[in-house]
Amino acid sequence: MGKTITEKILDDHLVEGELTPGEEIGIDIDQVLTQDTTGTMVWLQFEALDLDEVQTELAAQYCDHQTYQFDFKNTDDHRFLRSAAGTYGAYFSRPGNGICHQVHKENFAAPGKTLLGSDSHTPTPGGLGQLAIGAGGLDIAVAMGGGPYYVEMPEVVNVHLTGELPEWATAKDVALHLLGELTVKGGVGKIFEYTGPGAEKLTIPERTTITNLGTELGATSSIFGTDEKTKDWLARQDREEEFVELSPDEDAEYAETIEVDLDELEPLVAAPSMPDNVAPVSEYEGTDVEQVIVGSCTNGAYEDILPAAKMLEGREVAKQTEMIVAPGSKQASEMLAREGWTAEMMAAGVNFSEATCGACIGIGHVPASDSVSLRTFNRNFEGRSGIEDDSVFLCSPEVATAAAITGEIVDPRDLADELGDLEAPGLEMGTKYGPGMGKDDSDIISPDEAIDDGLVKGPNIGDVPLKDGIDVDGGEALLKMEDNITTDHIIPATADILKFRSNIEKLSEFTLSRVDDTFAQRALDADGGVLVAGENYGQGSSREHAALCPMYLGIEAVFAQSFARIHKANLFNFGIVPLAIDAETYEKIDQGDDIEIVDDVPAGVNSGETEFTARVNDDWEFTAELDASEREREILASGGKLSWVKQQHDGG
Ligand code: F3S
CATH class of the missing domain: 3.20.19.10 (Aconitase, domain 4)
Incomplete structure (x- = not known):
């Protein structure tokens, strides 16, 4: 019987069990990633395991969630993480270098490899053909120690894409469409494998937006096959040699097939306060918007921000609305700056943020009370923005920017009709760079460049609590x-x-x-x-x-x-x-x-x-x-x- 992409990768990494849905399997992990909020505990646990060195092919520590160093506690954490990465042999990405999923995608994610990460959006590089799974920090510590990762073998679901996205509909709308159909529980115990002629038409950043949002479906992971687009994207990151061909066998059997005709999609929003509360933008047209944010691990790539920049060229952000752009990586910021797009956006009234999770978890840019915020993020759970009675809509960069221009929720198709000269931005790669794409890894310290000698723990770094046995009554x-x-x-x-x-x-x-x-x-x-x-x-x-x-x-x-x-x-x-x-x-x-x-x-x-x-x-x-x-x-x-x-x- 033929195999799915997921089965092929799992077969190559299987150390225990059989690929029967619902049965527990143990798999070898090639790469791990961790971020600052989960990472300190990961390394304290790694220390408690008395291990000398990371055993996986690659481990990367990012500082992205809380990069603003308000007081010594955050800075102490970052220093501890840098010292742990250096001591145990992991890459260290400095605060401000970007969000783990974007930076990992740019620098390390590789087709056919397994990735385990202590962040729920770890499946993001599935868009590049990597089988990536989010897990708890302790699972990461154990994987770094060379132990297998155990997970219930998920059902593999085929999301068969046909057609082509019409103007103003985006990859974000593909993901929101699925959330509306399947709900936040629809992916539990499943891996979504995206196939079909529609999948081939999507760029790598579009694919990774979809795999990123697979987490909101509750999916174990989401993955695309690889093709010339994957090869080209890797080449632009100077990593062409990491390309491997991945596609399902023709007679691969899936637990279920979901058909999505891209031609049928339109601009959507997830209304407050659940990612599956999905509706066409037109249903909320006319709603006043006080804040718009473009960025995050979902839509923070250069190619996600470029449409916003193009839409704002020669225009202005409405006076009653604040627009913030928070790129997902320093590389994205740098490319936008080098091409002059940052200046265009600033001239239009955009406020630029460093590359950080920040606002996604209520750290900075907290909305005003009783106001609407439109964000290109992946979660709008009540209170997550930093204020309990928030009203956060999730949408594409195009929908967010249209709202920034008008000060209210508007279907960008209607705005284009009204303005007459607003073109759908499309997705061009940065033309100035060609191969190399402006790759910037200057803020990543490799294990060979480690600058600390042993673990550096400040006073805010405690011990890992341990429990001996269970006593449950x-x-x-x-x-x-x-x-x-x-x-x-x-x-x-x-x-x-x-x-x-x-x-x-x-x-x-x-x-x-x-x-x-x-x-x-x-x-x-x-x-x-x-x-x-x-x-x-x-x-x-x-x-x-x-x-x-x-x-x-x-x-x-x-x-x-x-x-x-x-x-x-x-x-x-x-x-x-x-x-x-x-x-x-x-x-x-x-x-x-x-x-x-x-x-x-x-x-x-x-x-x-x-x-x-x-x-x-x-x-x-x-x-x-x-x-x-x-x-x-x-x-x-x-x-x-x-x-x-x-x-x-x-x-x-
Ligand atoms: Fe960060 Fe929000 Fe993504 S916290 S990792 S930008 S979901």
């Missing part, structure tokens, strides 16, 4: 939450909180504060307890702090109707038992109920038990399910992955 339902609770709800990533990412004792004070600000103190007073949630608990980022901090507060188990993939793995990694409950049970449980798990959980975890009986207020009972592989059970029984790996090492 239930407790008070300290919090009952709704569907789609994100890791932003569990541990917010705003600047005032993020600076404690290397100090778990302090950071845990903010656990679930966006849901209930008394939670952390109540958990400490009660000496731990359990959490109750609806569907898709823990969606969003790969942030392992969202499991680490609850563990620190003594949370033993989470009862949820379903769990997001990376967060569920993080719960195992930190010794918290993820137990699935049905809708009826969820409805019946109240916050404050006493939930006693009647069965012996440690014994059941060891013996492969899948069902556990719990008793509520000594009154009624329900059954919760544990869906865990043998390895996940061992990890739970050890109290978490760090203890498990250490035990394996100690035991020889």
